[in-house]
Amino acid sequence: MLMVKEGRPAIRTLQGWAIYVLLEAGAIRECEEHGWMQDRADPHARERAFAAARHDPPAGVSPDEAVAEMCDVLDSIGDTCPECPPEDHGVNP
Ligand SMILES: [Zn+2]
Numbered sequence: 001m002l003m004v005k006e007g008r009p010a011i012r013t014l015q016g017w018a019i020y021v022l023l024e025a026g027a028i029r030e031c032e033e034h035g036w037m038q039d040r041a042d043p044h045a046r047e048r049a050f051a052a053a054r055h056d057p058p059a060g061v062s063p064d065e066a067v068a069e070m071c072d073v074l075d076s077i078g079d080t081c082p083e084c085p086p087e088d089h090g091v092n093p
Contacts, residue, residue, distance in 0.1 A: 017058045020074040025049035026043070027074070031081035039079045046074070 019037060022028045027045040028037050050067055057066035080086070 014058065014061060014069045016074060017061075018053070018066070018070045021052050022046075022049045022070065022073065025052065026081045028077055031084060034081050034083040036081040036083060038081055039074060039077045041079055 019028070022045075023037075024028065025045045025048040026040065027042060027049045028039055030037055043065040049070060053070050054063045057063050061069075
């Protein structure tokens with residue numbers, strides 16, 4: 001059974017929590033037009049997010065699990081929005 005501490009906001013999924021913390025730290029951002037998450041490739045922001053995960057993981061989640069989930073989320077996020085036109089590649093006709 002998972003013990004859920006009182007007084008914390010309910011987090012529906014560990015992935016949702018990881019995305020929230022990464023957004024708060026500025027490690028990722030959301031495309032304003034399409035809502036896709038984009039990796040900002042900012043090592044300092046990532047470090048802040050990982051520090052938050054280790055120091056304050058969600059209720060019922062170990063720091064290691066929180067960090068691992070954050071890595072998975074970062075792996076799944078690209079550095080560009082898939083729906084935005086490329087800015088400088090110039091490969092599309
Ligand atoms: Zn976009």
